[in-house]
Amino acid sequence: MKLDDKLYLVRFNTDKQNHIKIADNDVCLKCQDKPCTRVCPAHVYDWDEEETRISVGYEGCLECGTCRIACPTNNILWQYPRGGFGVSWKNG
Numbered sequence: 001m002k003l004d005d006k007l008y009l010v011r012f013n014t015d016k017q018n019h020i021k022i023a024d025n026d027v028c029l030k031c032q033d034k035p036c037t038r039v040c041p042a043h044v045y046d047w048d049e050e051e052t053r054i055s056v057g058y059e060g061c062l063e064c065g066t067c068r069i070a071c072p073t074n075n076i077l078w079q080y081p082r083g084g085f086g087v088s089w090k091n092g
């Protein structure tokens, strides 16, 4: 089974409250490789060329923690979703 097929099987109880924030957009401007846009299996991070900032689609976060390690400047403020929210079911 391909990763995208596995991800399709994950179910979420989406919170309206964002559990991922970028601490300082100016730091991202200077970040050469923007590893957050490459390491996240759920493609939560995307570079918005028009707004010159990282956009965060927190709703699809799989709570794996990879982005926290990959950001070279600890510029990602990440916490688990509130109790009862986030990933609710995994199969794969």
Ligand code: SF4
Residues within 6 Å of the ligand: 022, 027, 028, 029, 031, 033, 034, 035, 036, 037, 054, 070, 071, 072, 073, 074, 075, 076
């Ligand atoms: S890896 Fe960190 S500093 Fe670099 S673009 Fe992503 S959030 Fe910003």
Ligand code: SF4
Residues within 6 Å of the ligand: 020, 039, 040, 041, 042, 043, 044, 060, 061, 062, 063, 064, 065, 066, 067, 068
């Ligand atoms: S915790 Fe994992 S799935 Fe969630 S945003 Fe970070 S890398 Fe992506």
